[in-house]
Amino acid sequence: MNIPIVGYINGPVINQPYITDDLFEEIKENTSKGGYQSILGLVVSKSARNQRIAKLLVEKMEELVKENRREGITLTCKKELIPFYEKLGFENHGRSHSQHGGFTWYNLLKLRKDMT
Secondary structure: OOOOOOEEEEOOEEOOOOOOHHHHOOOOOOOOOOOEEEEOEEEEOHHHOOOOHHHHHHHHHHHHHHHOOOOEEEEEEOHHHHHHHHHOOOEEEEEOOOOHHHOOOEEEEEEHHHOO
């Protein structure tokens, strides 16, 4: 049985509320409890977009955040994606110091107390 993968979400647990460029240089083991769940990638196949898959992936990540008593979820995104993440309950904390890939990034954060 072949089941197509239509999307995925990934990122390590970090000890700070914002993603910094050094996180891309060294892989560290996730702590079992606490910290912030980062999202470095949220991808949905073009053929599966507009089906709420990204929302479902974020909601599943929220469940893991609660289970593991993390502080919340942090991510960086480009300006055009800010409204999408705000609809999911993230707060825009302004421009990131990250220069990853030569792009301008914005810090978005959703604290555990804000998760439904």
